[in-house]
Amino acid sequence: MKIFRTHTCGQLRVEHVGQSISLNGWVNSYRDHGNLIFIDLRDRFGITQLVFDPEDGSQKHLMEVASKLRSEDVIGVTGKVRVRIGGENPKHATGKVELVVTDLEVLNKTENPPFLPDDYGQLPNEEIRLKYRYLDLRRPSMQKILGLRSRALQTIREYFVGNNGFLEIETPVLYKSTPEGAREFLVPCRNVPGQFYALPQSPQLFKQILMVANADRYIQVCRCFRDEDPRADRQPEFTQIDLEMSFVRRDHIVAMMEGFVRHFWKTMLNYDVPPIQRMSYREAMETYGIDRPDTRYGLHIKDISELAARTEFGVFKTALEKGKDRPPFNSKRGVVKAIRVPGGAEKLTRKITDGYSEFAKPFGVGGVATVKYINDPATGQAKFDTGCAKFLEPMKADFVAALGLEPGDTVLFVADAYGVATKAIGELRQKVARDMGVVPKPGAEGGPWNFLIVVDFPMFERNKESGKWVAMHHPFTAPRDDQAEAFINAAENDDDTIEAIVSAGYDIVLNGSEIAGGSVRIHDGRVQSKVFQLLGLSPEQAREKFSFLLEALSYGAPPHAGIAFGFDRLMMHICGTENIRDVIAFPKTQIGADLMTRAPSLVPEKQLKDLYIASTYVPEPPAPKA
């Protein structure tokens, strides 16, 4: 390499005219007019037009080499900056000038690339993009995301470490297996045959121990691993902004996080986040049917159980019989829930509303009852029409009042036990919002960023399959201060009481997506024992799994609380993408494969032997010929 750049491709302006300078970069495009050649040269900082022109001193051999240049060749050039003769190109910051090349060095000719890294037209399919990720990342839109992600990390450290006294501390990646929650990735240990490390699902236990160690305020940008099937917003390997604070109560840490969100959105997008509303878990479930409500649109859920009980509609009556003796809001008590859809009578066709039953069934309910409320041309009066109209018509005034109905509305009903009905109608609400086109796009189009802090989660819920109690957050989450005594005194089989115990946990929700979650931690031994007991862990088992934490907590643990942001999801919001793979440089596919490096892969037998590992996998024999 002889030609080293003196400037970048994004740097040259009119003030550089007349200077002799050098650039390095990739050929972004070429326009060969025979005796006049233009090259757009690209590096990370911009694009600069190069000109090869014999009348301006380009030698014949230079023209020959230049005419062979193709997109994605890597070159160095030296020449003189001048004002463009052909007029300005407003697309580029360097568009007023061009570089008249007098010396050219081809640093690396490219093979014909499978696709060109531009943002014109259709992208190649994702399989190709992932296989040639280094080409995909050259695309301007991906370069922008890489830049935003880097800036975000800087902003996070600036706020927490720079402005608020947090200490950045790294925790181990080779970690003790604590098989609660998500499935773990295991790492065999060569030095201790037959034993394993696990990769951390999160550094939860270490960060609590760091509080005992007087870190006081800890932060880490931390890679976490969960061996569960990916989704559009989930990867097996992902990044958390992990935090923990000593000597705080819930409101302190929540305020600190609210400050962070404000600083982050201001710095990244120059957006002023208004004060963030708190909402209880119960209100979220009652009004939105989900613990991470999307408050960008209405379509609020109403409980109309009492009204429904007075109809003759069998679907309602059957549902309301369920769990009659349970307390209100108990997951097993029958309820009838409804959503009023303004303008739905016209937009939601029969075909669409029929589809809602199919949509809702997987969530455990029998179906979705519908009715239209429309003006009757015959009488000039509004009336219920289609669906379950005949059951509602006798009580029309009551329903209109309860739901605030106006002509042109459609009403959707779900009737079942509280738990399943709530979940089903919450999912339905989101689907209806999409069908009605009432979900605004945030950011550039002026749509809202709706933040919400959800509090007062239940401590426990019954696992549907095993029937065992599981911690809704994790086993170190404290009950809310006023709940501790009731919790300690509750009998293990007293479902109704235990279900009603509320934790000191909190989630931060943005536009219906959970971006952070955390809790005040238990530092009372009696409470911790009770949690383990409920989770079905004997004192011995608890000690075996968590002895180091329990021991640490016994040596003067400060009251502490923490939270973790899903950094990749945060970046999805900032970048305006629906796909988590877009904000990760080298993401994995749905089976956890890296299409570029072709991981996972087989390893030599010797390597397994050194680790005392034998595979039980037997490849299926090819199907016999029929």
Added chain:
RNA sequence: GGGGCGGUAGCUCAAUUGGUUAGAGUACCGGACUGUCGAUCCGGUGGUUGCGGGUUCGAGUCCCGUCCGCCUCGCCA
């Protein structure tokens, strides 16, 4: 593990009910061209229709299996 969508030239896509030699744009190769800027114009190369079976006179198209990618349910303390 279940459900859905997809896989045709390097890339993006087309191909009538199962019917002639599987086409187009782009990239690439060759040629022309002195002011373009996603240059333009002319010509050309390029195909195991993911893979393996089956049905049929005949399969890109229908059937079975399988692999890969995406979406989703389960799962994600």
